[in-house]
Amino acid sequence: MSDNYEPNIVAFLCNWCSYAGADLAGTSRVQYPANIQVIRVMCSGRVNPLYVMNALQQGADGVLVSGCHPGDCHYMEGNFYARRRLGMLKDLMEFVGVDPKRFHMSWVSASEGHKWKEVVEKTVEDAREAGPFEGFRRRQIDW
Amino acid sequence: MDLEQLRKTAAEVVARDDVKYLIGWKKGSYGYRVAPVFVEDAAGVAELIFSPLCTANLTTYLTLVEKTPLPRGQEADKRKVALMVKGCDSRAVVQLLVEKGIHREEVIVIGCPCPGVVDQSLLVEKYGDTEEPVEVKWNGDGFMLVRGGEEIKIPRDEVLAEKCRLCRYPNPVISDHLIGAEVEKWSPAEDSGVSELDAKDVDGRWEYWEEQFNKCIRCYSCRNVCPLCYCQDCILDRLNPTWINRAVNFSENTAFNISRAFHLAGRCIECGECERVCPANIPLGKINRKMAREVREKYGFEPGLDPEAEPFQASFKPDDPEDFIL
Amino acid sequence: MSAMLLNKEKWPEFVKKLTGKNLWAPKLDGEAMRFAPVAEGEEVSLDYGNTRVPPKGATFPQTETMYRFLVGNMEIEEPKMDEELVLLGVRPCDARAMKIIEKLFRWDYDDPYYLKRRELVTLVGLACTEPGLNCFCSSVGGAPDSSEGLDLLIYDLGDRFLLEAVTVKGETLIAETKELLTDSDASAVKAKDKLMADAGAKIRRTVDHDGIPEGLPGLWEDPLWKSVSASCIGCGTCTYLCPTCHCFDIQDEVEGFEGRRCRMWDSCMFEEYTLHTSGHNTRPTRRERTRNRINHKYNYFVDKFDVIACVGCGRCINLCPVNIDIVEILRRVKEAL
Numbered sequence: 001m002s003d004n005y006e007p008n009i010v011a012f013l014c015n016w017c018s019y020a021g022a023d024l025a026g027t028s029r030v031q032y033p034a035n036i037q038v039i040r041v042m043c044s045g046r047v048n049p050l051y052v053m054n055a056l057q058q059g060a061d062g063v064l065v066s067g068c069h070p071g072d073c074h075y076m077e078g079n080f081y082a083r084r085r086l087g088m089l090k091d092l093m094e095f096v097g098v099d100p101k102r103f104h105m106s107w108v109s110a111s112e113g114h115k116w117k118e119v120v121e122k123t124v125e126d127a128r129e130a131g132p133f134e135g136f137r138r139r140q141i142d143w
Numbered sequence: 144m145d146l147e148q149l150r151k152t153a154a155e156v157v158a159r160d161d162v163k164y165l166i167g168w169k170k171g172s173y174g175y176r177v178a179p180v181f182v183e184d185a186a187g188v189a190e191l192i193f194s195p196l197c198t199a200n201l202t203t204y205l206t207l208v209e210k211t212p213l214p215r216g217q218e219a220d221k222r223k224v225a226l227m228v229k230g231c232d233s234r235a236v237v238q239l240l241v242e243k244g245i246h247r248e249e250v251i252v253i254g255c256p257c258p259g260v261v262d263q264s265l266l267v268e269k270y271g272d273t274e275e276p277v278e279v280k281w282n283g284d285g286f287m288l289v290r291g292g293e294e295i296k297i298p299r300d301e302v303l304a305e306k307c308r309l310c311r312y313p314n315p316v317i318s319d320h321l322i323g324a325e326v327e328k329w330s331p332a333e334d335s336g337v338s339e340l341d342a343k344d345v346d347g348r349w350e351y352w353e354e355q356f357n358k359c360i361r362c363y364s365c366r367n368v369c370p371l372c373y374c375q376d377c378i379l380d381r382l383n384p385t386w387i388n389r390a391v392n393f394s395e396n397t398a399f400n401i402s403r404a405f406h407l408a409g410r411c412i413e414c415g416e417c418e419r420v421c422p423a424n425i426p427l428g429k430i431n432r433k434m435a436r437e438v439r440e441k442y443g444f445e446p447g448l449d450p451e452a453e454p455f456q457a458s459f460k461p462d463d464p465e466d467f468i469l
Numbered sequence: 470m471s472a473m474l475l476n477k478e479k480w481p482e483f484v485k486k487l488t489g490k491n492l493w494a495p496k497l498d499g500e501a502m503r504f505a506p507v508a509e510g511e512e513v514s515l516d517y518g519n520t521r522v523p524p525k526g527a528t529f530p531q532t533e534t535m536y537r538f539l540v541g542n543m544e545i546e547e548p549k550m551d552e553e554l555v556l557l558g559v560r561p562c563d564a565r566a567m568k569i570i571e572k573l574f575r576w577d578y579d580d581p582y583y584l585k586r587r588e589l590v591t592l593v594g595l596a597c598t599e600p601g602l603n604c605f606c607s608s609v610g611g612a613p614d615s616s617e618g619l620d621l622l623i624y625d626l627g628d629r630f631l632l633e634a635v636t637v638k639g640e641t642l643i644a645e646t647k648e649l650l651t652d653s654d655a656s657a658v659k660a661k662d663k664l665m666a667d668a669g670a671k672i673r674r675t676v677d678h679d680g681i682p683e684g685l686p687g688l689w690e691d692p693l694w695k696s697v698s699a700s701c702i703g704c705g706t707c708t709y710l711c712p713t714c715h716c717f718d719i720q721d722e723v724e725g726f727e728g729r730r731c732r733m734w735d736s737c738m739f740e741e742y743t744l745h746t747s748g749h750n751t752r753p754t755r756r757e758r759t760r761n762r763i764n765h766k767y768n769y770f771v772d773k774f775d776v777i778a779c780v781g782c783g784r785c786i787n788l789c790p791v792n793i794d795i796v797e798i799l800r801r802v803k804e805a806l
Contacts, residue, residue, distance in 0.1 A: 013324065049379065049405050049455050050386050053398050058724060070461065080459035083468070084442070088408045088456075090467055091437045095340070097349025098400055106469040135349070138394045139724060171792040174602070178792035179700040199791060207702060209740075209754040266502065272602050281531050357499065360531065361523065362736070364704030368790055380741045389720050389733050390532040420790035422521065422706050425500045 007061040007127035010052060013108075013119075014044045014079070017068035019109035027115055028091045032117040033124040036064070043067065044105075045078025049089045051105060057138045062102045062127030066119065069107040079107070102127035102133060145323045149193055149227075149255070152320045154185045156225045156251055157460025165225035165253070166204050168197040173274045175190035175263050179204065193227065193322070195279045195286050198304065199368075200414040201226055206247050224250055229257035231306065233315035233400045234412035234447030235370035236319040241452055242410075250378045256326045259299070260305035261286060262419075264429035270295070270351075275282045280365055305430065306415030316448055336426065352397070358423040359396040365417035365427055366403060371410050378402060400430070408434040409455025412447040473643055473650035474657055475630040484513045486646050487555050493527070494557040495520045502640075504556065515558050518601050519782060523563045523712035524556050529570070532733045535719070540726045550582070556592045561615040561622070562606045562780040564592050566712030568618035572774040573715060576718075591638045594619035598664055599673045602764065603783030605796060608676040611780050613668040614661075619734040624661045631657050675797050676781070682771040684806040693805050697798050698759035700757050700791045705736035707762070707785035709794070713778045716742070732747060737761050759764075763798060 005113045019040050025032060033035040037060075041047060044067025064096040065086055094100045100115050104126070106119045157165050169190040177196040181190055205224060213219060228236060235461050238250055239245045258281050266279070270288060278289040285299040299395035300308075307313075309332055314325040329444075340348055363379065366372045378386045379399060387402065388395045411431040418428035438444050444455050475483055484492070494513040501521035507513055536545040544577040567587070573706065578804050597604070597613035608613060610744040616622045621639035624631040631653060635638045648671070688694075708714040718735035719727055737741055738759075741751040752758050770778035779795070 052401060054386065057394055057398055060260060066221070070465075075458065080461065080463070081457075082465050083465055084459045085456055087441075087464065087467055088434065088437065091441075092401060092405055092408065092430070092434060094345065095348065095350050095433050097345050097347070099345050100467075104469050105467065121469055128348060136394055136397065137351070138388070138722075139727065168622070172794035172797045176792040176794075180701045181696075203702060204700075211753045212509060274602055358503075360705075360709050362705035362709045363739070364702065364706045364790055366547075367704040380739075387723075388722050390722060390731055391733060392532060400556075414791075420702075420706070422710060422788045424501060435742040449510075 007035050008059055009123055009127055010055040010060040011036050011038050011064040012041050012047045013038055014067040015042045016042055017073040017110050018066035018104035018108040021112045023114045028113045028131055030113050030117045032120040035124045036120055043075050044080035044082040056079045056136055061133045063105045064123045065108045066108050069109055080082040099130040101130040149322045150188045150191055153191055154188045157182055158185055161222050161325055163222035163224055167191045167227040174272055193255050198260045200232045200370055200416045202370035203234050206330040216439045226309055227253045227451045228249055228315055229255055229256055230313040230315055231414040233317050237317050237450050238371055238412055238447040240450040242454055243355050251317045253320045254315030256314045258326045261302040262304040309334055336429050355425045356396040357393050358425055361391050364420045368420045400450055407431055409438045410446050411435055470634040472633045472653040475632055475650055477628055480528050483649050484648055490555045491552055492555045504550050515595050519560050524559055527554055527556055527590050527714050528583055533582055534729055535730045537729045546737055548732045550585050557593045558595045562782040563712045564594050564618035565611050565615055566780045569713050569776055569778055570715045592619045592786035594622040596624045598668050601783055601785040603674055604672055605674040605676050605705055607672050609777050609779050613663045626660050631661050635647055674796050676796055680806055681802055682768050686766040688805055691805050693801050694756045694760045698755045701755045701793055703738055703755050705738055706788050708736040710739055710783055710784040711789055736793045746770045
């Protein structure tokens with residue numbers, strides 16, 4: 001790993017809370033690491049586990065999924081499904097040997113610009129510790 | 144196991160007008176092999192067997208039959224399918240009912256309480272393979288191998304399949320006809336395969352699975368044999384979007400295996416078929432059992448027991464664990 | 470072509486000589502043997518049954534990059550194929566299979582990838598002394614000591630090996646290892662003949678294919694196909710592990726602006742194999758797919774190339790999860806004729 005290694009993080013943010021929260025962080029001029037690539041989805045419950053896998057295969061070193069706090073989902077219960085599924089995915093990936101530091105999930109509401117900063121800092125720091133995820137890259141192998 | 148009773152019941156079932164066929168086991172083409180058989184009339188009933196070699200989970204055939212477009216004016220065959228199940232297989236039937244993959248009125252379940260089946264590869268390893276027809280029977284606490292007139296007693300632990308050592312449901316959880324008496328449950332062994340891996344650190348596990356997944360030839364027999372892998376449009380076959388590339392390399396193989404295991408999380412009934420059929424000997428059962436364990440311990444859910452249950456991944460509880468959330 | 474003797478004591482040295490040339494040999498991997506690269510100084514044992522996965526991947530890799538490209542760019546970059554490969558311990562059936570599918574890759578169009586790889590690979594065979602349970606090579610034109618497709622054939626005579634060169638490549642190998650070898654003698658040849666006669670007698674399964682290639686078209690709608698395919702689960706085990714199955718699929722894999730076109734094994738047992746864009750499937754059920762597998766091997770290939778595309782290695786029988794037994798199917802075909 002080189003000294004100036006910067007991890008790539010793909011973040012799936014729900015339209016109604018976390019995306020707005022990240023937006024608030026921006027408009028409030030809260031400084032947070034620029035390693036995050038945001039993909040807006042309508043709900044954290046829409047995040048297919050394959051998104052996470054594909055992000056890692058295509059060059060992400062870490063993935064973050066963020067949604068509304070339980071009970072605050074715009075679609076009433078989408079984040080509850082997400083919590084169950086992605087919790088399982090995290091366990092599964094950990095069992096297969098994917099560093100749990102590479103995958104995080106958080107609840108960030110539209111008013112939590114500062115929490116967003118903390119979440120991103122933690123995600124980036126963890127991914128930095130885990131290092132580049134070369135072993136799982138598509139193109140790394142006989143491309 | 145009472146073969147007389149089995150054949151008698153089977154004959155009665157296939158004789159019914161509303162039954163298409165009965166799926167059971169018969170002696171295979173040689174040696175220890177056992178093959179699935181589709182019995183359509185009373186004459187075929189004589190072929191049916193139930194022995195410790197009947198490892199295959201026949202539930203998979205319920206969803207495997209292709210539904211081709213019907214010629215105009217022709218009606219679909221709505222007759223029932225009768226099916227022989229062991230304890231583990233019956234859980235697959237229940238899980239299919241939960242997911243509405245099948246409907247209760249479409250199947251007749253012939254339950255066979257199962258004292259545990261043998262792992263054919265262990266049998267071959269210890270007693271050699273043979274092309275002559277042989278018989279393996281339950282014999283008290285163990286098994287009996289009858290080969291060329293010679294009777295060999297085999298201790299139970301020597302050849303018992305791994306899934307049976309861990310089995311918690313040897314008796315069918317659902318059945319219309321039960322053949323013979325229920326067997327006494329045994330205390331399941333500790334799942335050392337999963338625990339050993341759990342004890343390793345993340346890198347150690349990655350190394351382990353890297354070696355395993357590199358062997359995968361992507362024949363998809365694990366998917367096809369699985370009674371609960373029955374999507375009409377599997378992500379592995381789909382090209383737009385291409386979730387998993389067709390290329391066979393470690394990255395795609397891992398993505399495939401993780402997806403497969405994830406789709407079965409909270410659904411897998413631990414019949415062990417994926418691991419049995421894998422031509423590359425990848426211990427797929429370990430991943431499935433690990434997920435089943437997580438689901439059981441963290442979420443208090445066990446698939447394939449209650450036909451009225453809600454599917455695990457399509458439901459939630461407000462107090463599901465969320466200690467992993469930042 | 471020359472025949473030489475190699476004392477078993479000198480075997481490690483012989484292997485060592487070959488490791489300089491990108492040597493692959495069967496190695497035990499878990500429960501099964503498979504071909505894997507041999508590092509220098511590593512031991513190679515020829516004491517094994519056949520490998521689980523046939524060595525067809527040496528000439529027909531499961532995934533082969535045909536070329537790389539940049540999206541929007543007209544230029545392509547072709548992969549370099551210049552590494553020579555020596556396969557040690559190839560069974561005669563598998564080598565024969567390579568010769569059989571070579572006919573297809575040379576048919577209406579010379580396949581550059583296959584033929585190039587075929588040129589680069591040297592097949593050092595090992596004659597079978599202990600045929601497997603489901604071997605039936607002698608029924609389909611092969612033999613435990615068939616040298617078809619091989620460059621060099623090794624016979625295990627107990628305390629020594631007899632090496633027989635089959636092609637120029639084999640001669641070269643012998644010439645390169647000359648100092649380890651001694652001249653063959655009459656006793657060795659006699660021992661070899663006896664060994665092979667014994668091996669042939671040990672083959673227990675037989676197929677009587679007389680009349681099958683001509684008869685198969687007449688059985689197109691026979692109910693037998695329905696019954697033999699009923700238990701098929703539609704996986705690719707039989708085809709992927711078959712040394713003569715050679716179907717492939719071509720895909721473009723693009724990521725960002727970089728892409729590659731590659732071809733990979735495909736299987737006629739998959740539903741997707743014959744699925745048209747329109748949604749129509751010409752082989753809609755497992756019945757048609759199973760029928761195609763048998764017809765391809767025993768009829769179409771015979772029609773075109775005058776050879777049965779089955780070498781009797783028995784892998785599809787050994788590893789079919791539901792005991793679909795090609796010998797049994799052929800017996801039923803024969804009955805139905």
